[in-house]
Amino acid sequence: MTSFSYAANPVRVVFGSLDCLSTEADRLGLGRVLLIGRPRHADRAAKALGARLAARFGEPAMHTPVDVTERALKLVAEHDVDGVVAIGGGSATGLAKAIALHTDLPQLIVPTTYAGSELTSVLGQTADGRKTTQKTPKVRPETVLYDVGLTLDLPVSVSAASGLNALAHAVEARYAPDANPMTDLLAAEAIKLLTSALPRIAANPSDVDARADALRGAWLAGSCLDAVQMGLHHRLCHHLGGKFGLPHAETHAVLLPHVMAHQGLDDADDVFELAASLPVPHSLAELGLTEADIEGEPEEELLRQALHGTRPA
Numbered sequence: 233m234t235s236f237s238y239a240a241n242p243v244r245v246v247f248g249s250l251d252c253l254s255t256e257a258d259r260l261g262l263g264r265v266l267l268i269g270r271p272r273h274a275d276r277a278a279k280a281l282g283a284r285l286a287a288r289f290g291e292p293a294m295h296t297p298v299d300v301t302e303r304a305l306k307l308v309a310e311h312d313v314d315g316v317v318a319i320g321g322g323s324a325t326g327l328a329k330a331i332a333l334h335t336d337l338p339q340l341i342v343p344t345t346y347a348g349s350e351l352t353s354v355l356g357q358t359a360d361g362r363k364t365t366q367k368t369p370k371v372r373p374e375t376v377l378y379d380v381g382l383t384l385d386l387p388v389s390v391s392a393a394s395g396l397n398a399l400a401h402a403v404e405a406r407y408a409p410d411a412n413p414m415t416d417l418l419a420a421e422a423i424k425l426l427t428s429a430l431p432r433i434a435a436n437p438s439d440v441d442a443r444a445d446a447l448r449g450a451w452l453a454g455s456c457l458d459a460v461q462m463g464l465h466h467r468l469c470h471h472l473g474g475k476f477g478l479p480h481a482e483t484h485a486v487l488l489p490h491v492m493a494h495q496g497l498d499d500a501d502d503v504f505e506l507a508a509s510l511p512v513p514h515s516l517a518e519l520g521l522t523e524a525d526i527e528g529e530p531e532e533e534l535l536r537q538a539l540h541g542t543r544p545a
């Protein structure tokens with residue numbers, strides 16, 4: 233028998249509605265909350281939090297810049313905050329996690345994209361144009377509340393890129409050196425849900441069943457990402473993203489089929505076709521890279537195919 237180890241991570245996951253927010257905040261004993269999120273969704277969360285709301289921060293940013301975190305930490309200190317609620321995509325979640333890294337405050341996350349960061353103990357931060365990533369249980373959120381209604385207005389292009397980012401989390405669990413029977417199960421179900429949901433969302437963004445499938449897929453995929461070591465795909469995405477300032481989800485979307493083919497996964501072509509059918513960038517060139525940029529980079533041949541968006545060999 234192959235040996236393996238698996239530890240279930242202690243995150244409370246609730247699929248329900250934003251109406252459960254105050255109950256979940258009470259469960260964590262939160263009395264003075266910092267609410268992170270853009271007004272579109274945060275206004276509703278503020279209402280639900282009522283008197284528990286101590287302060288708001290409305291400008292989370294991609295890749296968690298440390299100067300943004302410092303501004304939010306000031307609010308935490310000034311308002312004697314005892315917990316953080318973040319509503320939004322991976323950028324809002326990243327800021328909550330960065331605050332937890334410094335303060336150990338409990339986090340309640342309400343995701344509105346498929347980024348999956350809410351399930352992981354991984355935090356990527358940027359300072360002086362450099363992104364560094366660390367893995368520590370200190371940043372893993374305590375509670376995640378999913379409300380499919382919040383995802384219905386996520387634009388199709390953002391949904392598709394974010395959904396392929398989620399798919400990448402599950403795919404990577406398939407070839408991770410520490411994959412195990414539990415991550416295999418999670419990954420298989422996540423891949424099934426996401427590959428079925430994304431074309432349906434592209435055809436009809438307000439298809440609630442498709443949105444629910446994508447959100448469940450994102451949850452399972454995020455759980456995979458936290459349970460295994462990150463491999464080639466994430467290494468390449470983080471390297472290119474940091475070096476050339478590329479957008480996070482779109483970089484995943486472009487590279488995924490090429491990394492899958494490189495790893496010998498037999499459904500690489502299916503994922504290439506899926507990505508080709510969705511309104512996402514299909515090449516690194518569309519993200520602004522040139523031949524000169526990839527010259528001498530690790531996995532140069534793989535990157536050349538991704539540069540031109542050609543079908544992976």
Ligand code: NAD
Pocket residue numbers: 270293294295296320321322323324326344345346347348349350352353354355356382383384385386387390394457480481
């Ligand atoms: P994002 O949070 O920046 O959101 C993308 C855009 O969509 C933003 O403009 C946002 O305001 C908007 N948006 C979000 N939800 C919406 C909704 N329901 N309706 C309309 N607009 C909406 O992007 P993202 O792809 O969710 O997250 C990317 C960030 O997450 C990056 O910083 C990345 O490093 C991080 N991330 C971290 C992990 C991890 O495990 N640490 C995993 C995945 C992503």
